[in-house]
Amino acid sequence: MFSDKQIYLASRSPRRRELLKQIGIKFNLLLMRETLGRPIDVDEKPVIGESPTDYIYRIVRAKASEGYKRILQRKFPILPVLVADTIVILDGIILGKPKNIHEAEEMLKALSGRSHQVLTAIGLGIKDQIQIRLTATTVRFRQITEHEIHKYLASNNFLDKAGAYAIQGLAAVFIVEISGSYSGVMGLPLYETAQLLEEIGIEIFA
Template identity: 75%
Template sequence: MFSENQIYLASRSPRRRELLRQIGVKCNLLMMRETLGREIDINEQPFVDETPTDYIYRIAQSKADESWRRVIQRRLPILPVLVADTIVTIDGCILGKPQDNKHAEEMLKTLSGRSHQVLTAIGVGVRDKIQVRLSTSTVRFREISEREIRNYLANNNILDKAGAYAIQGMAAAFIVEISGSYSGIMGLPLYETAQLLEEIGIEIFQ
């Protein structure tokens, strides 16, 4: 059992913080970068012939390793570290976060009228032991007109969203069907998260 049943969350995402609160987990933010202009030591570019699954496992493992190094370097209290990463894939291609609105428009046109997969990997690190779990969901979009895409992008900040959309926002109107984890599509699959945390002594629903 850890002090006051708390963990570090190595993510700036308010959605992930809210999801952890939903299952009664207290978290302290662990910033990978002390300043936004400083790069972190993780290569987030896919390797040649790297599958989406291999890619997201690698990123989650790397983020967990790097986050734990931050805890040690900063001499912080020893608490478990939780990391997460989400990607959208279609036809074996990885759609990460769009570079700009033009890139986002291209992504949404690609997703229009088709099914795609949302992969979210979570990693929990305690000292030198890191475990990673993967949640895979399928989302089917209806056909989206160019006018709808432009209006959506004009009224939503999507540059920090994998695949250029957020399921909990206006994009829900594009979704015909979901198979898998709603919270995983949001960015933190609560079933897998609760399993990992309970395995290391973090009590859920306190």
């Protein structure tokens, strides 16, 4: 149905762009909020009592729906919209993107010497039909000293990273073990992405 491998990617993440390019998928960026004065497109605050899985499914479904609305509003060609969301879970609690360096420091201290889970959900929307896949990966950190945390935060852009770290960056030296999808922790699990794309006729090895 979409044999030219063309889709929209509704994400500002450069990592997701790199991962799509890695598997040869052509995409157009579909950026949502264009000005700071506009209201946010998707409210990503967790609802009281909402489980991490329910939360991430809700957010991805909302992002896909908003993406399709933008296509219609801007009179763009109708193509599939790929969206994604990544969260870090520690003791059942969602660690989102830190608002400041203090929050980032507290997150890294909490993750130090322990295992945590990284959930990444991807959604592929075609008009009002949305298919979602979820990956869960366990990551174990070694003990991190306060000195290391301070040096890491001083030299890295951590504010747009769930859990205040990126696996493909300097934080890789903290990771003792990973069980699951490396690309999922980066923000776009390629196995599941390829599955969704192939279901609509976009073959990776066509």
